[in-house]
Amino acid sequence: MKSSKLSSGTLVALGVAAFALVAAAVVAAAPFIRPGDAGVASVASAATVGGPFRLVSSRGGALSDVDLKGKPFAIFFGFTHCPEVCPTSLWDMSEALKRLGPKGEDLKVLFVTVDPERDTPEILARYLQSFDPRIIGLSGARKDIDAVARAYRVYWRKIPTSDGDYTMDHTSLIYLMDAEGGYSGFIAYKDDAETRDRKLNALLDAKGPTG
């Protein structure tokens, strides 16, 4: 191979590009910073969001990452004893699916409980009757929930209330995963309908022609 001298202009351009990449990585990683009161702050790079899992579906039987290969999906975490964020996210997602119409037919939307002790697959199934039928609830053994939460960089914590009850803190982001199971972005709780639609459309368009 011939060695070619790099001009100073090229070097500057490379430097700018490298800086932009680092800046983009920092911005992309920002949502994965755990809240300060949770102990050690951990910053995950986007490349590490996602991974193998095998959970129990609200439709019966098991569902694993392998079953999802070839189609993009959205996945988020919550629990049914949630007063606002979970029902609102499920509602917003149901409305977005409605707006996507046939284009969203193949989009799997997964709602994983971080509270498997209370949210059995049956309870999830009943709860999800209030939302778009395409949304699948996932529960399972505590260790399997822990594993999928770790894979998706999801933070959760039980918070005791009165009389031995508890509520839960949890990550509210909706992760968008491509057909290969790779991370491709997230929808935030405060995203408006237009932003949600744009992100979902981008996810579905990225997989190329349907079929």
Add this chain to the structure above:
Amino acid sequence: MLNSFRIPGAFARLCRRMYLEEALAAAAFAMFLLTLSAQALMAHEFKAGAIEIEHPWTRATPNGASVGAGYLVLKNEGTTPDRLVAATAEGAQKVEIHEMSMKDGVMIMRPVAGGIAVPAQGSVALKPGSYHLMLMGLKQPLKQGAMVNGTLTFEKAGTVPVQFKVESIAAQGGSDGGGHDHMTMPSGK
């Protein structure tokens, strides 16, 4: 956080073109409209001594849900501060006072010890994303359009009956009274 990067160019151009007076007039008109619709929404209210309890409402709950959230605005017209210390709601085993917040994409919720202060000549709002009454152990789902009887207990003003209006499952308590209160206006927050 990320929102601050998304200031639409068209809006910025529009701002530059508008004269200050025009902008102020538009803003004043917008405030006027907001006040009107807010007043229409706040049609139902209750009293506890000098404290006005405006529009207690709750959101319809999904199938089989055992928790719900109650919201309202407390306005203290008196000269002594008070505290909301307890609440009940029919059909809920218990009601706790909680505070919710969002931190780096994580929803955080905590019981509020000692209740919520209602300052003299001041007000406090229990609203989505913030303070709320946590209705726990619901025997029945909350159905949109229903009224739920309950009580609020204040440290000084005592216990008063209220009714929570059950709004849609999508309600966020915005001035539109329905839909998700997602403003698309650019914000510098």
